[in-house]
Amino acid sequence: MTTCGCKGVRSCLVCEHNKEPRPALPKETAWPLTMESVTLSGPPEDSSFDATNCIICQKSAGDKTVQFDYNHHMELAVAQIDTEVSGKGSLALLFPGVFLWTDFLTPQEEKSLVLMMDKDEWKPSQSGRRKQDYGPKVNFKKQRVRAAGFSGLPSLSRPLLHRMNQIPILHDFKPVEQCHLEYDPCRGSAIDPHTDDAWLWGERLVTLNLLSTVTLTFTRGDGEPWLAARDVCVRLPVPPRSLMVLSGPARHQWLHGVRREDVCARRVCVTFRELSPAFCAGGVHENEGNALLQKALSFRHHHVS
Secondary structure (H helix, E strand, O other), rough: OEEEEEEEEOOHHHHOOOOOOOOOHHHHOOOOOOOOOOOOOOOOOOOOOOOOHHHHHHHHOOOOOOOEEEEEEOOOOEEEOOOOOOEEEEEEOOOOOEEOOOOOHHHHHHHHHHHHOOOOOOOOOHHEEEEEEEEEEEEEEOEEEEOOOOOOOOOOOOHHHHOOOOOHHOOOOOOEEEEEEEOOOHOOOEEEOOOOOOOOOOEEEEEEEEOOEEEEEEEOOOOOOOOOOEEEEEEEEOOEEEEEOHHHHHHHHHHEOOOOOHHOEEEEEEEEEEEEOOOOOOOOOOOHHHHHHHHOOOOEOOOOO
16 A cells, blocks of 8 residues: 655645544645635735725725735746726736746756756655655754764765855855755645744755746735735746755745645655854854864765766
C-alpha cells in the first residue's frame, strides 16, 4: 500500500483515499473557501483609515475573496473590478519583496539538474509532497540546531550559486540550507499557508522552480492589520526554470503556499536559505553560524552515481 508523510491536520490524496482520519484544519491556516476574482489595495498612510469608505473592504463583504494577480513585469499585483461608474476597472497593489528571474536555466540545464536530483532518495513529506533535505537538523520551537550528519550542500549547487551571485540582489547570498520538494497532482500535493522561520533563516528565501508552472498564493499574515477584508490573496504564477526571491513584506508579512488545484504536473522546487543576523558576524550565535556556513559551502554532499 502506498504511504504518505502526512501528520496532524495535513492530508493528501493517498491518505484521503485510504480514509485515514484527520483532525480539522485550524481556521487561521485554512485557505479561503471562495475564490471570486475581486481585489485588494495598499495600506493607508495614516491611522484615519475608514473601512466603510474602502473599495476593498466593500468588495470583500460576505464570503468573497479579494484577489490580486501579481505581474512581475510591472512589479505590481493587479485586480479587475466592477465599478458603479464605468462598469469595469482595475486596482493595483504595491507588493514589495518579490524578485523573479525567468529562464534562469536553459531547458537542457533543467533536465540535467532534475536527473541528478532523482538519483537521490525522495522521502515522503506532508500534504502529498516528497523531499530531499540538505542542511542542519533544527528544532524551531526549542531553537536548537544540530549539525551532526550534515556534510554540506549537494555538489550540483555550486554552479547554481555562482550564477545567483551574479544578480545584484543575491551578490552576497550564502546559503546554509537547501531543500528539494516534489509536487505531484496524482498525490494531491500542496503546501499550507505559512511564513518561513526568521530565528535561523535570514532575509532572502531563494527558490528555483522546475518542470512546470506553479502559482503561489499569498494570504494575509499578522503584518497586515489595516485590512478589514476577511479574505485577501495575491496570486503569483512562477514559470518553470524561474528563480524567485522573497524578502521584506512578501517574506515576513504575508503567508505563502501552494494550493492542490494549482499543481497540474510534476513540479520540483529547490529552496535555498541563508542565516539570520543572529548567526552572522556580530550576532549572538556567530561562531555556530560560521561553522554551519563553512560546512554548507564545502559542497561535500555527493549524489549517487
